[in-house]
Amino acid sequence: MRRLVLISVPYLWLLALFLIPFLIVLKISLSDTALAIPPYLPTLDLSEGWVGIKAFFAELDFENFRFLTEDDLYWKAYLSSLQIAAISTLLTLLVGYPIAYGMAMAPDQWRPTLMMLVILPFWTSFLIRVYSWMGILSSEGVLNQFLSWIGLIDQPLTILNTNTAVYIGIVYTYLPFMILPIYATLEKLDGSLLEAAEDLGCSRLSAFWLVTIPLSKQGIIAGCFLVFIPVIGEFVIPSLLGGSGTLMIGKVLWEEFFNNRDWPVASAVAVLLLLILIIPIILFQRNEQKQREREG
Amino acid sequence: MTNGRKHMMKRLTTMTAACALLAGAAAAEEVRVYNWSDYIDEELLEKFEQETGIDLIYDVFDSNEVLETKMLAGGSGYDVVVPTGTFLQRQIVAGAFQKLDPSKLPNLENMWDVVSQRTEQYDPDNAYSINYMWGTTGLGVNVGKVQEVLGEDAPIDSWDLVFKPENMEKLAACGVHFLDAPAEMIPAALKFIGEDPNSHDDDVIAKIEPVYAAVRPYIQKFHSSEYINALANGDICVAVGWSGDILQARDRADEAENGVEIVYNAPKEGAQMWFDQMAIPVDAPNPDGAHKFLNFIMDAQNMAAASNYVYYANGNKASQEYLIEDVIGDPAIYPSEEALNNLFTTTPYDARTQRTVTRLWTKIKSGI
Incomplete structure (x- = not known):
């Protein structure tokens, strides 16, 4: 009995915070827009009993999903989000791995401080940190003024409101999510393995490539998923730092909802986004499970 | 902010x-x-x-x-x-x-x-x-920068400034922002091509698509409030925006004494009046x-x-x-009595036209 109660807790959590909201969104995605409160039809009228429920279901249809396939905006936005997420995950890995490696190689007494420094930015609001990037990257901003002061440029670079700014913002924001899992695996790495490799005639570089990288694979995979999955749906960074050329599904979703005020289409976009995201999430789960089995 | x-x-x-x-x-x-x-x-x-x-x-x-x-x-x-x-x-x-x-x-x-x-x-x-x-909805212009790019006779009081590709091509370097407000930007473009800005006819509204397609590559951002600070700081040189917001940008630049001079003009072809x-x-x-x-x-x-x-x-x-x-x-x-006559008002679109308009705007913004 106790066991049953314990198991039911996560399932109730899933039901209340995922399944029910998802069903509500799914229902709206099958409705039609209307100039009313709420701005879609039909709404469920329980006072009419069974007839009302039947009439309600009769009016739902897949019209909005058909609409998404007709307009190439949505596919382009999905693809562009995947591309931006993939590139920024790679960039985050390239920046994050050396940092994690440096932290793991640092003397023991330094590590808590270094760890603290990685987490420190979270003490300030994410929004404020993204806004400060606007101040740094704008054409009269700190970066351009510095570059022209040292004489590297004579015309300000346009970085803000371009995809470059979006990449900078994403790499900056998601860096800790890449560093921490990689650091966790590197920290556990058995140093004697590297010594053994060197004894057997491996150069330091090839030992790093043949021993360290494969042994930190789990951390790299975990870090990449932790960055890739949320970046696909990212909305704040592209809307603040991106320009008219930045196309991301999170932004399109927001525009459907707030600018076009078309809740049914917005919901349909959200349902599809979720279906697309489920694939990497399942892959991530598999990876975690494999790791646990290996350790267990 | x-x-x-x-x-x-x-x-x-x-x-x-x-x-x-x-x-x-x-x-x-x-x-x-x-x-x-x-x-x-x-x-x-x-x-x-x-x-x-x-x-x-x-x-x-x-x-x-x-x-x-x-x-x-x-x-x-x-x-x-x-x-x-x-x-x-x-x-x-x-x-x-x-x-x-x-x-x-x-x-x-x-x-x-x-x-x-x-x-x-x-x-x-x-x-x-x-x-x-x-x-009114009109043009906020950083006079110094725009004249530097387009010359002394830059059309800073005309929709030509932002809807003619030859002007926008040059202005792109110093930065142009448009309002992210289809209910005002579509009538403005209609006015530019000489159509009724309050038209609810799909075929007439569709005529603005090529107008925007020609200038969109030169628009840095569609946003309805960032332009106040961006104009005042000199980050951009032209914004299509709301009269008072642009005048606030002018005053912020004056206070900052950063050498930025901002002017607001309701375009002479006619500007939208809103309440x-x-x-x-x-x-x-x-x-x-x-x-x-x-x-x-x-x-x-x-x-x-x-x-x-x-x-x-x-x-x-x-x-x-x-x-x-x-x-x-x-x-x-x-505005003077005479200038008031040059302003136009619009009426809301019905649900179907509204959808056409919002789709059109999303398309314009995302450049597809």
């Missing part, structure tokens, strides 16, 4: 004050106002709290579409909101607002018939709303307090203080004697 920050500070002080009072008084009365960003003199908010003893919670937005989403979702929790005329009309139809009670609004007599007559086309008999501010109306949502938690706030705003001196601060014209006749010369004497804010 400035408003948002100040507002947070204000909330903190109100909270501390509320805590201090908690021992003595019962829960203090609250009025929640949702207004446009950079759109009021903050001192007025404190004055209202002092005069009435009501706690004022003041939040801001920068797009009619966002406001409408909240109104149509219902249960926004706001007592006073400020949609623009065309949006107000749609939301009245949707049943989002309650009728005003004139007996609680003695200051209604201060209102200006020139404006009230025009707002009646959105809100018959002005039964649901009062005018807060009105203005921001204060209304009370149908589910407002405190409609009584909302009426008190509306009456407070309609006070001649209060309304004048608001206009003197934000550089927008208001619909309050009695306030005019308190307006500073910079406001009442500036034809960019209070």
Whole structure:
């Protein structure tokens, strides 16, 4: 009995915070827009009993999903989000791995401080940190003024409101999510393995490539998923730092909802986004499970 | 941003004050106002709290579409909101607002018939709303930079500046922002090609697509509030924006003494005139307090203080004697009789046309 109660807790959590909201969104995605409160039809009228429920279901249809396939905006936005997420995950890995490696190689007494420094930015609001990037990257901003002061440029670079700014913002924001899992695996790495490799005639570089990288694979995979999955749906960074050329599904979703005020289409976009995201999430789960089995 | 920050500070002080009072008084009365960003003199908010003893919670937005989403979702929790005329009309139809009670609004007599007559086309008999501010949609120009790029005779008072690709191609280097507001940017483009800006005909509206396709590569961003700071700092050189916002940018640049000179022009081909109306949502938690706030705003001196601060014209006749010369004497804010005739108003689209328009706008913005 106790066991049953314990198991039911996560399932109730899933039901209340995922399944029910998802069903509500799914229902709206099958409705039609209307100039009313709420701005879609039909709404469920329980006072009419069974007839009302039947009439309600009769009016739902897949019209909005058909609409998404007709307009190439949505596919382009999905693809562009995947591309931006993939590139920024790679960039985050390239920046994050050396940092994690440096932290793991640092003397023991330094590590808590270094760890603290990685987490420190979270003490300030994410929004404020993204806004400060606007101040740094704008054409009269700190970066351009510095570059022209040292004489590297004579015309300000346009970085803000371009995809470059979006990449900078994403790499900056998601860096800790890449560093921490990689650091966790590197920290556990058995140093004697590297010594053994060197004894057997491996150069330091090839030992790093043949021993360290494969042994930190789990951390790299975990870090990449932790960055890739949320970046696909990212909305704040592209809307603040991106320009008219930045196309991301999170932004399109927001525009459907707030600018076009078309809740049914917005919901349909959200349902599809979720279906697309489920694939990497399942892959991530598999990876975690494999790791646990290996350790267990 | 400035408003948002100040507002947070204000909330903190109100909270501390509320805590201090908690021992003595019962829960203090609250009025929640949702207004446009950079759109009021903050001192007025404190004055209202002092005069009435009501706690004022003041939040801001920068797009009619966002406001409408909240109104149509219902249960926004706001007592006073400020949609623009065309949006107000749609939301009245949707049943989002309650009728005003004139007996609680003695200051209604201060209102200006020139404006009230025009707002009646959105809100018959002005039964649901009062005018807060009105203005035009036009061009904010960093004169120095634009003349540097386009020469002395740059068409800074014409839609040619932003809709002719040859001009935009050169301006792209110094930065151009457009409003993210289809209900104003589509009529502007229609005016540029000589069509009726208030056209509801799909075929006519479709004609603006090539106009935007030609200039879109040179538009840095579609956004409805960032341009104030961007113009003032010299980050961009042209913005299609709202009159008072651009005049605020001008003043911020003056104060900063950064050498940036901003000018606002309502394009000579014709510019859109709009009216921001204060209304009370149908589910407002405190409609009584909302009426008190509306009456407070309609006070001649209060309304004048608001206009003197934000550089927008208001619909309050009695306030005019308190307006500073910079406001009442500036034809960019209070246009002459002749210039008024050159301004146009629009009416809301029906549901089907609305969808065509929003799709068209999404397409234009995303460049597909």
